[in-house]
Amino acid sequence: MPQPDHIVKVALPDQDTLDEDIKSYFNICEEKLGMVPNVLRAFTFNQDKFRNFSKFYNQLMLADSALSKLEREMIAVAVSSCNRCYYCLVAHGQAVRELSGDPQLGEMMVMNYRVADLPQKQRVMLDYAWKLTASPHDICDDDRTALRDAGWDDDAICDITDTTAFFNYTNRMAHGLDMMPNPEYHGQSR
DSSP states (O other): OOOOOOSOSSOOOOGGGSOHHHHHHHHHHHHHHSSOOHHHHHGGGSHHHHHHHHHHHHHHHHSOOSSOHHHHHHHHHHHHHHHTOHHHHHHHHHHHHHHHTOHHHHHHHHHHGGGSOOOHHHHHHHHHHHHHHHOGGGOOHHHHHHHHHTTOOHHHHHHHHHHHHHHHHHHHHHHHHTOOOOGGGGGTTO
């Protein structure tokens, strides 16, 4: 059974009416990815917010960081699993499959990261991201100490927290707008 074919359940502007910089950004997506991720199309409801979202996403997920790209994607999937965010589980689950070269890891991350045979350092990172998502009011010094004891420095703790917070935001946008992932993600990196 195919997923619903809408992008979001709110009106989006006609793609032909978008500003030239956004059209150019979409052309780059088509060239590099073979598609424009629906999350980007969804943010065209406000072109300034689109620009802010895409700039922040690129800084957070693609720029230099104490975390590898795979670790950032793993956080995205753990957060999205806790929140049951269909869009992000599909899209970022695919990214985990691609970056790790391991389709099974991608599936384990989507369903329950705890079943994956991960290094302790990554497990502590994901436990922290899960707790910050499920019960943020319970985060305390013990949680940051656990991260440090696992080998994460303060820069990494900031990056882990930032990535976790960002995906809680995007999950809520996806839920609120009933955002659907691009169907292409389902078959990629398997």
